[in-house]
Amino acid sequence: MAQTYLHSTREQTAALKPLRKRRWGGAAPYLFIFPWIFGFVVFTLGPLLFSLFISFFDWPIVGKVTFIGIDNYIEMFTDDPMFWKSLFVTLKFAVLFVPLNIIIALGLAMLLNQKVRGSAIFRTAFYLPSVISGVALAMIWSWVYSGDYGILNYFLSVFGIQGPDWLNDTKWSLVAMVVASLWGQGSMMLIFLAGLKGIPKDLYESASIDGAGKIRQFFSVTIPMITPTILFNLITSIIAAFQQLTLALLLTGGGPLKSTYFYAMYMYENAFKYFKMGYSAANAWFMFLIVLALTFLVFKSSEAWVFYEGEMKKGSKKKPKARKGGQAG
Secondary structure: OHHHHHHHHHHHHHHHHHHHHHHHHHHHHHHHHHHHHHHHHHHHHHHHHHHHHHOOEEOEOOOOOEEOOOHHHHHHHHOOHHHHHHHHHHHHHHHHHHHHHHHHHHHHHHHHOOOOOOHHHHHHHHHHHHHOOHHHHHHHHHHHHOOOOOHHHHHHHHOOOOOOOHHHOOOOHHHHHHHHHOOOOHHHHHHHHHHHHOOOHHHHHHHHHOOOOHHHHHHHHHHHHOHHHHHHHHHHHHHHHHOOOHHHHHHOOOOOOOOOOOHHHHHHHHHHOOOEHHHHHHHHHHHHHHHHHHHHHHHHHHHHHOOOOOOOOOOOOOOOOOOOOOOOO
């Protein structure tokens, strides 16, 4: 009797072991990603939703909080000239910065993709500016752009050219900001370099056999094969253009005459200079909608110009014609 009971207990324990193992085995992946999920919810998603919440309030840093509905958004569009000024300056900056950023990063990546001695040294040298802090970068460019002792005006004077006061001239201040922002090309350059390394050499050999020169190969082989990489860098460049703040804040403070008064600086001043946190949150959500709309347009247009290996374009696959007289028996 005792032996029968002991045997039954062992069978039940053996049957429970796979169940316990399956239960903990299913939870193990979630335990590994829990730190990231916790950080995302607490430090990203939580503040994001809270900013949407306070955008409907008159929310001073110190003082009484008052619910005002959509008045912050109404004031932003109808009664705040600085909103339109900062948005226009940011759009002008983006139009200049985004294409130049992609072209220069791709050019550097193509140079580093050549098999030459010391390419690792050049790769490190081109990447280093991207790891310099924004404050250090601003100090370097303030010295370069100085109208009195700047190295850029000294270089121009060697050729008999009188350089302007770059950061205090409304004609050149935004251009100076674009050039300074183009300095940190390291990350985008490496992404392009990875895309170039992934292009099969057989494609260039086939194009060369067909008589295509280097320029023809660049536009017919290189560009189509890295269009997914171009898409990614295009979107990240647009986001970076709308988030530009550090250089303008340290180099010009938005001047001269608000010519470098970016939208991110406009949000920053509303929050930490005028202590209008609710109004600044409304500004931030409008910028989010702008970036979201531009990203959506880029993704929609990508169907016409982005090529994924092994994927055919819409309409390129023709249906086989039906054979006359039916199928042969």
